[in-house]
Amino acid sequence: MKKTHIVALIVIAIAFGVILTSLSNNSTYASFKEASDHPGNVYHVVGKLDKSKPFEYDAHVNANLFTFYLIDRDGSERKVSLGKPEPDDFEKSDQIVVIGKAQDGNCFSAADVLMKCPSKYTVDSIPSQKKQSSM
Amino acid sequence: MNEVTYIGEGIGWQTAGNAFIFLSFVASLFAAYCYFNSANNDELENGPWKKLGRIGFWLHSLGVIGIMTTLFCMIFRHMYQYHYVWEYSNDAMPRRYTLACFWGGQEGSFLLWTFWQVVLGNVLIRTAKKWEAPVMTVISVAQVFLASMLLGFYIFGWKNPIGSNPFTLLKDTPGFAGSPIFSTPNYASMLAKTATGLNPLLQNYWMTIHPPTLFLGFASTVVPFAYAIAGLWKKKYGEWQLDALPWTFFGIMILGTGILMGGAWAYESLSFGGFWAWDPVENASLIPWLTYVGAGHVMIVHKARKNSALSTFLFPIITFILVLYSTFLTRSGILGNTSVHAFTDLGLSGQLLIYLFFFIILSTILVIMNWKGIPRDKQEEDLWSREFWMFLGALVLLMSCIQIVATTSIPVTAKLFGFLSRHTPVFKESLAKLANQAPPVDRIGFYNKWQIPFAILVLLILSFSLYFKFKNTDMKQLIRQMTLPFICSVAFTVCSVLMLNETNGFYIALLAMSWFAVCENFYYWVKNKKTNFLKGGASFAHVGFALVMMGALISTSKKDVISVNTSKKSVKSIDESFSDATNIRMDQGDTLRMGDYYVTYTGKHRVGKNILYNIEYLTKNIETKKYTSQFTLTPLIQLNPQMGNVAEPSTRHFWSKDIYTHITYADPNSLKDENKGSEYVLPRTSALTVGDKIYSSRDTIILSSLDSHIDLKKYGLKEGDIVVGAVMKVIDSTGKIYTAEPVYVISGNEVRSIDDTLSKLGLEFSFSKIDPKTHKIDIAVSEAKKVAKDYIVMEAIIFPYINVLWIGCLIMILGTTLAIRQRILKSREAKAGNTSLNEIKA
Numbered sequence: 001m002k003k004t005h006i007v008a009l010i011v012i013a014i015a016f017g018v019i020l021t022s023l024s025n026n027s028t029y030a031s032f033k034e035a036s037d038h039p040g041n042v043y044h045v046v047g048k049l050d051k052s053k054p055f056e057y058d059a060h061v062n063a064n065l066f067t068f069y070l071i072d073r074d075g076s077e078r079k080v081s082l083g084k085p086e087p088d089d090f091e092k093s094d095q096i097v098v099i100g101k102a103q104d105g106n107c108f109s110a111a112d113v114l115m116k117c118p119s120k121y122t123v124d125s126i127p128s129q130k131k132q133s134s135m
Numbered sequence: 136m137n138e139v140t141y142i143g144e145g146i147g148w149q150t151a152g153n154a155f156i157f158l159s160f161v162a163s164l165f166a167a168y169c170y171f172n173s174a175n176n177d178e179l180e181n182g183p184w185k186k187l188g189r190i191g192f193w194l195h196s197l198g199v200i201g202i203m204t205t206l207f208c209m210i211f212r213h214m215y216q217y218h219y220v221w222e223y224s225n226d227a228m229p230r231r232y233t234l235a236c237f238w239g240g241q242e243g244s245f246l247l248w249t250f251w252q253v254v255l256g257n258v259l260i261r262t263a264k265k266w267e268a269p270v271m272t273v274i275s276v277a278q279v280f281l282a283s284m285l286l287g288f289y290i291f292g293w294k295n296p297i298g299s300n301p302f303t304l305l306k307d308t309p310g311f312a313g314s315p316i317f318s319t320p321n322y323a324s325m326l327a328k329t330a331t332g333l334n335p336l337l338q339n340y341w342m343t344i345h346p347p348t349l350f351l352g353f354a355s356t357v358v359p360f361a362y363a364i365a366g367l368w369k370k371k372y373g374e375w376q377l378d379a380l381p382w383t384f385f386g387i388m389i390l391g392t393g394i395l396m397g398g399a400w401a402y403e404s405l406s407f408g409g410f411w412a413w414d415p416v417e418n419a420s421l422i423p424w425l426t427y428v429g430a431g432h433v434m435i436v437h438k439a440r441k442n443s444a445l446s447t448f449l450f451p452i453i454t455f456i457l458v459l460y461s462t463f464l465t466r467s468g469i470l471g472n473t474s475v476h477a478f479t480d481l482g483l484s485g486q487l488l489i490y491l492f493f494f495i496i497l498s499t500i501l502v503i504m505n506w507k508g509i510p511r512d513k514q515e516e517d518l519w520s521r522e523f524w525m526f527l528g529a530l531v532l533l534m535s536c537i538q539i540v541a542t543t544s545i546p547v548t549a550k551l552f553g554f555l556s557r558h559t560p561v562f563k564e565s566l567a568k569l570a571n572q573a574p575p576v577d578r579i580g581f582y583n584k585w586q587i588p589f590a591i592l593v594l595l596i597l598s599f600s601l602y603f604k605f606k607n608t609d610m611k612q613l614i615r616q617m618t619l620p621f622i623c624s625v626a627f628t629v630c631s632v633l634m635l636n637e638t639n640g641f642y643i644a645l646l647a648m649s650w651f652a653v654c655e656n657f658y659y660w661v662k663n664k665k666t667n668f669l670k671g672g673a674s675f676a677h678v679g680f681a682l683v684m685m686g687a688l689i690s691t692s693k694k695d696v697i698s699v700n701t702s703k704k705s706v707k708s709i710d711e712s713f714s715d716a717t718n719i720r721m722d723q724g725d726t727l728r729m730g731d732y733y734v735t736y737t738g739k740h741r742v743g744k745n746i747l748y749n750i751e752y753l754t755k756n757i758e759t760k761k762y763t764s765q766f767t768l769t770p771l772i773q774l775n776p777q778m779g780n781v782a783e784p785s786t787r788h789f790w791s792k793d794i795y796t797h798i799t800y801a802d803p804n805s806l807k808d809e810n811k812g813s814e815y816v817l818p819r820t821s822a823l824t825v826g827d828k829i830y831s832s833r834d835t836i837i838l839s840s841l842d843s844h845i846d847l848k849k850y851g852l853k854e855g856d857i858v859v860g861a862v863m864k865v866i867d868s869t870g871k872i873y874t875a876e877p878v879y880v881i882s883g884n885e886v887r888s889i890d891d892t893l894s895k896l897g898l899e900f901s902f903s904k905i906d907p908k909t910h911k912i913d914i915a916v917s918e919a920k921k922v923a924k925d926y927i928v929m930e931a932i933i934f935p936y937i938n939v940l941w942i943g944c945l946i947m948i949l950g951t952t953l954a955i956r957q958r959i960l961k962s963r964e965a966k967a968g969n970t971s972l973n974e975i976k977a
Binding site: 003007011014015018019027028029030042043044057059060063064083084085086088089092099111112 | 516518523527530533534537538541568571572573574575576585717718719720779780781782799800802926928
């Protein structure tokens with residue numbers, strides 16, 4: 001067997017291993033219920049902000065703690081604590097991904113959040129103009 | 136409803152723009168067809184098809200330049216009736232960002248890409264000689280695809296048009312059509328106020344230089360690809376590499392510079408907290424660069440030894456395909472949930488996939504058809520030869536690339552598995568599970584863990600590969616040469632490990648390999664190239680790469696967040712993965728210890744849209760206990776009501792470290808417009824004589840004196856105005872004394888008060904009346920509803936030795952540039968050699 005063949009085989013083996021591990025080693029998207037069933041595992045939960053409940057950030061109490069309520073796609077709601085300051089324009093986001101794990105007492109602690117903001121370039125941005133143009 | 140005749144829409148611009156788009160599309164098709172025929176039929180050097188092909192490509196070039204000029208003028212003239220102009224620019228933006236607006240959107244960046252391929256194509260028409268026809272066929276086909284991205288035609292009743300046209304009027308844009316404003320004939324002149332303008336994150340000088348560099352890098356990958364395809368097509372397997380080599384290194388240099396500029400931008404003015412965050416969009420630019428470097432190196436092997444022919448085809452093909460794949464990733468919207476700066480979907484995903492798969496299928500078919508024909512190495516490469524190790528290095532780069540591609544593609548594979556689980560009868564469950572795959576939680580840690588071993592291997596290989604000779608090496612001599620730099624590198628490693636107190640085995644290995652690579656490559660240049668600057672290309676590039684790795688390692692592994700949460704309530708009680716050591720609240724006037732510094736938030740001021748926060752760094756002398764100011768940083772928050780506020784960090788650079796300061800949260804009240812400011816409760820008016828005392832809810836207020844010597848100019852008053860000031864002394868709860876002086880003015884018949892405010896105490900004083908009978912004056916005191924000190928939440932990080940990284944970047948760019956020069960010279964020499972050889976034969 002040639003050296004190049006050996007090298008090629010090793011390369012293929014590593015490549016295969018890399019792809020398999022990067023596919024199996026990661027977190028998955030889940031619901032709050034699933035996360036509660038497996039405390040300790042880290043999940044991505046997609047949901048919407050419950051705007052009827054308070055989202056709190058008080059830098060005077062703790063600059064690294066922000067809490068809010070999130071309703072996941074199955075409709076169940078949890079109080080989420082994020083170990084960071086309140087992100088800018090948080091209340092405007094229409095979809096939120098929280099990355100973290102379930103805690104006791106219907107809580108979820110998120111190490112990170114990703115926000116998806118609604119498109120800013122829709123017909124909504126024109127009405128302000130309507131008022132101005134009628135003046 | 137009546138037809139409205141619109142005024143000032145400037146439809147002529149749209150017509151011109153669309154004519155240029157049409158021209159560029161049709162001409163690129165024509166050029167592709169003619170060049171294809173030329174490559175297949177022309178016997179002569181300058182046959183008729185080739186001439187037609189050139190005319191086609193020139194017309195295409197004209198079209199592309201026409202589109203760009205039209206769009207640029209429209210942005211410059213603020214023609215907001217056009218969606219692209221409306222979305223990416225506005226009146227408030229400085230003119231210097233006109234270019235940034237131009238490529239701020241998807242269409243503009245496609246144009247930029249097309250433009251660079253036009254430039255490269257025109258250079259190739261002049262220089263490619265016998266390769267012109269097949270190479271230009273491939274480039275013209277690529278241009279057909281790119282030009283189609285701008286068409287904006289609706290055909291066959293499809294929901295989405297082909298391409299996204301940058302000359303679409305706002306009133307014809309889906310989502311805007313039907314808005315009542317468009318019933319006004321002169322609506323075009325009313326749109327200026329609503330124009331959104333470029334995302335504030337992009338209003339930065341980097342936005343002017345980073346995209347053109349990056350896109351030139353992306354565009355350049357088409358050249359080696361076209362040569363490889365031409366070689367397969369014309370069944371000339373061993374000649375094109377010499378011509379493609381300088382192009383490849385040119386591309387490596389430009390794309391590398393573009394990627395590093397992106398890193399520098401992120402570090403300097405975005406808030407990632409570092410220069411590389413393994414964001415999917417960043418990865419998308421790095422992926423093709425890795426295989427591009429591989430391509431350049433296997434071509435060098437081939438040039439020297441005429442072997443590894445197969446890999447000289449595969450690497451450029453993979454590189455180009457990866458550029459297309461990256462484009463798909465960043466522009467199809469598929470990364471939407473995972474990246475902070477992917478483009479939004481414009482409905483081009485289908486077209487991008489066709490573009491991608493066209494070239495994947497074409498290349499695969501051509502490679503398979505030529506599989507037998509591509510010459511294989513007759514004899515095995517010697518283990519102690521340069522080519523063996525260079526080839527191995529290229530493979531390690533490929534491995535590293537595969538890992539990044541696999542992880543970055545998780546949203547894509549999840550979608551694929553989701554599709555499969557819905558449409559196959561078997562394995563439904565496990566497929567559905569795979570469809571829920573999410574990207575790694577600790578992204579940076581995950582990638583670093585995987586990529587560090589690859590980096591160690593690459594550095595190891597590039598340390599000694601230059602000392603190997605092609606074919607076979609005298610090992611004794613090699614060891615003799617490599618010993619001195621090896622000893623040096625061991626010494627440097629021991630010193631730096633001790634100094635940095637590094638304990639992680641992988642990090643130590645990477646550090647050691649970086650030093651090894653730096654020393655060996657530097658010594659090689661001194662010893663074997665006799666310190667000839669112009670011949671140092673390879674050595675410099677390797678040294679630079681090693682320094683980049685070293686700088687990246689030290690500055691990230693030893694980065695020190697000095698803004699530690701000192702409040703008693705630790706977030707660790709909620710979750711142990713939460714860190715206290717990130718953000719800290721600072722009230723105005725507070726001094727907190729951070730690392731070796733004492734840090735004070737002294738106040739803020741506003742410049743235009745930006746609020747600048749003054750953060751003063753002090754040191755304390757232990758003996759005298761005195762503070763000395765060292766420097767002041769001014770991180771800022773840019774107010775943008777339309778797109779959300781944007782924070783920009785500020786960094787102090789020292790030779791051995793950077794101190795990075797970033798506002799992560801600012802008191803929302805302080806971000807409102809100053810004049811709306813804090814709200815006051817209704818004023819309480821008291822009649823006072825000098826010496827009288829009144830109390831606010833917290834402070835004691837004394838009317839200490841009346842003052843008739845008022846500087847009229849200071850208040851903008853005229854001579855002859857009657858002016859009296861009331862000097863108010865305010866003592867706060869700690870005994871600190873403040874003074875305020877409201878002023879009573881009689882000018883002509885008008886009586887008014889010039890109020891004075893003590894914003895720190897939240898008190899406002901108004902001098903409203905003088906009673907001549909009682910000699911009492913009326914002072915109205917308003918208290919702010921809530922006296923809260925202005926505060927910020929900030930993050931301060933020390934990045935040690937990050938300058939090593941930037942110096943490494945510059946050396947790498949310099950080295951690659953020298954290597955390109957060397958390659959061009961050698962390629963000319965080789966050709967001259969061939970001709971003279973042919974002359975002798977003749």
